[in-house]
Amino acid sequence: MSPVDVAVLAVLAIAGGAAFVALQFVSAPYGRHARGGWGPTMPQWLGWMVMESPAVWMVAGVALCGPDGLSPGSLTLLALWQLHYVHRTFVYPLRQRAPHRPMPVIVAGLAFVFNLLNGLANGRQLGWRGGYGLDWLADPRFFVGVALFVVGELVNHHADHTLLSLRKPGDEGYRIPYGGAFRWVSCPNYLGELVAWAGWAVATWSPAGVMFFLFTAANLVPRAAQNHRWYRETFPDYPRERRALIPWMW
Numbered sequence: 001m002s003p004v005d006v007a008v009l010a011v012l013a014i015a016g017g018a019a020f021v022a023l024q025f026v027s028a029p030y031g032r033h034a035r036g037g038w039g040p041t042m043p044q045w046l047g048w049m050v051m052e053s054p055a056v057w058m059v060a061g062v063a064l065c066g067p068d069g070l071s072p073g074s075l076t077l078l079a080l081w082q083l084h085y086v087h088r089t090f091v092y093p094l095r096q097r098a099p100h101r102p103m104p105v106i107v108a109g110l111a112f113v114f115n116l117l118n119g120l121a122n123g124r125q126l127g128w129r130g131g132y133g134l135d136w137l138a139d140p141r142f143f144v145g146v147a148l149f150v151v152g153e154l155v156n157h158h159a160d161h162t163l164l165s166l167r168k169p170g171d172e173g174y175r176i177p178y179g180g181a182f183r184w185v186s187c188p189n190y191l192g193e194l195v196a197w198a199g200w201a202v203a204t205w206s207p208a209g210v211m212f213f214l215f216t217a218a219n220l221v222p223r224a225a226q227n228h229r230w231y232r233e234t235f236p237d238y239p240r241e242r243r244a245l246i247p248w249m250w
């Protein structure tokens with residue numbers, strides 16, 4: 001690994017650790033945990049588009065400029081990545097039912113910087129470091145990783161779709177979601193996201209992939225605990241058997 005790759009991963013590790021510690025004490029102030037006192041805000045649909053966008057252009061730009069960027073394995077992995085992030089950046093924000101809810105600029109800004117660095121790390125992995133040739137497409141790590149990625153994406157999309165369908169147009173209230181993996185956990189969208197990026201780490205077999213998974217967990221595990229607590233406090237009839245993130249366990 002070049003010193004730049006090491007430095008980027010080190011910054012992500014430190015930032016992920018700091019985020020995990022901070023999120024034990026405060027919830028990120030967007031969505032149901034939005035509140036004042038976090039400086040200037042922007043509509044959350046715009047915040048999502050801005051903060052996720054580097055994951056689209058940074059990864060593609062860096063990967064495709066590399067010597068391995070056009071090799072079959074790299075292109076296949078890049079296509080999987082873009083499938084997730086083109087949807088997350090340009091489709092998901094416009095499907096939200098309360099798109100004008102304020103998101104602090106600081107939240108979108110920090111996530112933007114994360115996606116910039118994470119995009120650089122994973123783009124470097126795909127185009128410059130991985131050497132994912134045709135043979136990688138027959139490697140068991142690729143198969144297992146892609147299978148995990150697809151399962152995670154399906155769980156994540158189904159859960160997001162269920163949540164977005166809870167509101168009629170113009171409605172900004174919250175309800176108890178049912179069905180799918182909501183039978184077992186309060187945050188199947190986060191569970192699916194984590195499984196998908198665990199799959200990415202396996203399919204790329206890379207430090208950048210592992211770091212991305214760990215950073216995602218540092219964000220989403222505390223958020224799942226906060227959402228679960230919020231559901232229990234908000235709805236007296238919330239299903240008692242439902243866990244936060246891991247079915248039957250936690």
Ligand code: NDP
Binds near residue numbers: 031097
């Ligand atoms: P939430 O579950 O908090 O919200 C998802 C959407 O559903 C929002 O539009 C929200 O509205 C709405 N919603 C949620 N719960 C209810 C409910 N009970 N009743 C009615 N509407 C509801 O997810 P996040 O916003 O935190 O995340 C969105 C996506 O982004 C997820 O798929 C997540 O996995 C992914 N993500 C990935 C991260 C990563 O590090 N890779 C980090 C953060 C998110 P409102 O906004 O008004 O609350």
